[in-house]
Amino acid sequence: MTNLPSFDDLRVISEDERNSFKTNGHVLVESLCSSTELSPFVNPLLKLGAEISWNKNISLEDQRTYDRAFHQAINLWRLDPVAEAFVMAKRFAHVAAQLLDANGVRLYHDQLLNKKANGGHTPWHQDAFYWPIAGHHAITMWMPLVDVTTEMGIVEFVNGSHQEGDLKGGAISENSEQKLSELVNEGDFSTSSYKRLNAGDATFHAGWTLHRAGSNTTQMDRPAMTVIYIADQCPVLNLEREEQHLDLFMYLPGVKEGDLAISPMNPLLWSEIKQ
Numbered sequence: 654m655t656n657l658p659s660f661d662d663l664r665v666i667s668e669d670e671r672n673s674f675k676t677n678g679h680v681l682v683e684s685l686c687s688s689t690e691l692s693p694f695v696n697p698l699l700k701l702g703a704e705i706s707w708n709k710n711i712s713l714e715d716q717r718t719y720d721r722a723f724h725q726a727i728n729l730w731r732l733d734p735v736a737e738a739f740v741m742a743k744r745f746a747h748v749a750a751q752l753l754d755a756n757g758v759r760l761y762h763d764q765l766l767n768k769k770a771n772g773g774h775t776p777w778h779q780d781a782f783y784w785p786i787a788g789h790h791a792i793t794m795w796m797p798l799v800d801v802t803t804e805m806g807i808v809e810f811v812n813g814s815h816q817e818g819d820l821k822g823g824a825i826s827e828n829s830e831q832k833l834s835e836l837v838n839e840g841d842f843s844t845s846s847y848k849r850l851n852a853g854d855a856t857f858h859a860g861w862t863l864h865r866a867g868s869n870t871t872q873m874d875r876p877a878m879t880v881i882y883i884a885d886q887c888p889v890l891n892l893e894r895e896e897q898h899l900d901l902f903m904y905l906p907g908v909k910e911g912d913l914a915i916s917p918m919n920p921l922l923w924s925e926i927k928q
């Protein structure tokens with residue numbers, strides 16, 4: 654393995670960043686890693702993502718909105734040491750812990766979301782709809798692996814929506830897009846979007862934060878790596894939805910409702926004690 658940056662040094666978030674996350678349910682952490690640091694990870698992540706993405710070969714007529722939104726590869730860290738080094742990064746995990754106000758964070762899962770050239774929009778949705786974990790115990794980091802512009806599809810957030818709980822949009826689909834866009838357009842919500850992000854910038858959003866991404870109208874792919882962190886020692890909820898059962902089975906194997914959300918698939922990535 655080539656010499657990779659360790660990401661062992663920590664980044665203390667500013668009061669503004671902390672407050673933005675508390676108030677809005679999302680925050681942009683600029684230059685969480687530099688393009689030089691990120692560079693050795695990019696090709697291995699893209700290569701592995703292209704190999705294992707489960708929806709890359711769906712024919713045009715069978716593609717749903719979900720498949721047009723991105724090619725999705727999950728848990729790259731288990732398959733490749735370079736991906737593992739990226740996902741295990743203490744610097745990223747520590748930011749997640751500070752924003753969650755947690756003494757430690759574990760991995761829930763990683764994913765590479767590659768919105769392909771001319772790819773479709775990512776419908777409005779809330780991640781916690783899928784999770785067997787309370788929305789305030791989990792947080793998603795979204796980091797573009799290349800410099801991106803609005804035209805390529807950058808995540809966009811509804812400010813304060815993390816306080817609203819389940820807005821009943823359901824699973825990511827045209828249905829969630831329709832229901833939730835009506836809510837956003839008719840309600841008192843304001844949204845935050847970015848014209849441009851650099852590779853290595855990262856947004857973090859809470860479990861119930863309502864978000865979407867526009868379509869990719871360019872000829873370039875828009876790969877983004879996401880890592881979902883959960884507060885150490887948080888419990889698994891009593892499950893209400895089929896999607897939560899599936900997530901529990903996939904990402905917390907052997908763990909049951911009411912148990913602590915800990916399995917061999919959920920390594921401790923940062924903790925005050927482990928330092």
Ligand SMILES: O=C(O)CCC(=O)C(=O)O
Binds near residue numbers: 780795808
């Ligand atoms: O990358 C995208 O298009 C969507 C990202 C997203 O929904 C997420 O990371 O939760």
